[in-house]
Amino acid sequence: MEVVELSQAEADTLLNMDKRGLDAKQWELPDHGGAISVPLVSYDKREKFLLDIRRARIDLSKVVYQTRGRQVVVLARLDLGGKIHRNPDGEKIGTPHLHLYREGYGDKWAFVPPENHFSNLHDSWHTLQDFLKYCKVVEPPKFNRSLFT
Numbered sequence: 001m002e003v004v005e006l007s008q009a010e011a012d013t014l015l016n017m018d019k020r021g022l023d024a025k026q027w028e029l030p031d032h033g034g035a036i037s038v039p040l041v042s043y044d045k046r047e048k049f050l051l052d053i054r055r056a057r058i059d060l061s062k063v064v065y066q067t068r069g070r071q072v073v074v075l076a077r078l079d080l081g082g083k084i085h086r087n088p089d090g091e092k093i094g095t096p097h098l099h100l101y102r103e104g105y106g107d108k109w110a111f112v113p114p115e116n117h118f119s120n121l122h123d124s125w126h127t128l129q130d131f132l133k134y135c136k137v138v139e140p141p142k143f144n145r146s147l148f149t
Contacts, residue, residue, distance in 0.1 A: 004073050008103040014069035015076060015101070017042050019049055021141030028144050029128075033057030038141050040067075049075075051137070053128070056081065063124050065131040074107035076100055078131050080121065085110040096121050 006014070022039040030036050032055050040049035049069050056062035062081035069075050077099040079085070085093045087109050097110040098118075113121065117134045120126045125145060132140045 004070050006070070006073055006101065006103065008101075011069070011073070011075060011101040011103065014047065014049075014073075015067070016136055017047060018136050018138045019043075020137065020139035024142065026142045026144050029053065030055050040137060040141070043138075051132075051135075051141070063127075065128060067131075067135040067137075074099065074101060076131075076135055077107055078113065078118075078127070079110070080124065080127065 019040045019042055022041050027036060027038055030053060035052065035054040038051040038053070040051055041047070042049075047069065048071065049067060050071065052064070052066040052068065054064040054066075062079075064077060064079055066077040067075045078096065079099070080096045082095050084095065085097050085099075087093060088105055093110045093112065096113055096118075098113045099107040099110045101107060102109045118127060118130045120130075128143075129140075
């Protein structure tokens, strides 16, 4: 995959840009072991984004919500379940944790999700809604919930 470096200002601008679902398609949320990539677009249609949703097959609590800009740059990723993350400075961050783009490091830094943005990290559907708001997806795509979401 192509490596794209953004300045911190560019990444922050992309993350804070209002986004919407590209079309009216109804997306099926993935069951265990599944993944989808949902196209998003800025309101002026000049920037394209992807919302990735992945669910682990074995660790049923592991879910990943991720927003990418420029098709390949991870702007934000919320990891639910899974392993402890070690930041480049050696600090360990438990789960859940929120990865944010940092110039020169990509998505290698993780943080405790801010409580004022993520109010119920034990409910994956509610957390998806919070993640969409955090990433400024003002008009989210339509999702059909499965048995496990």
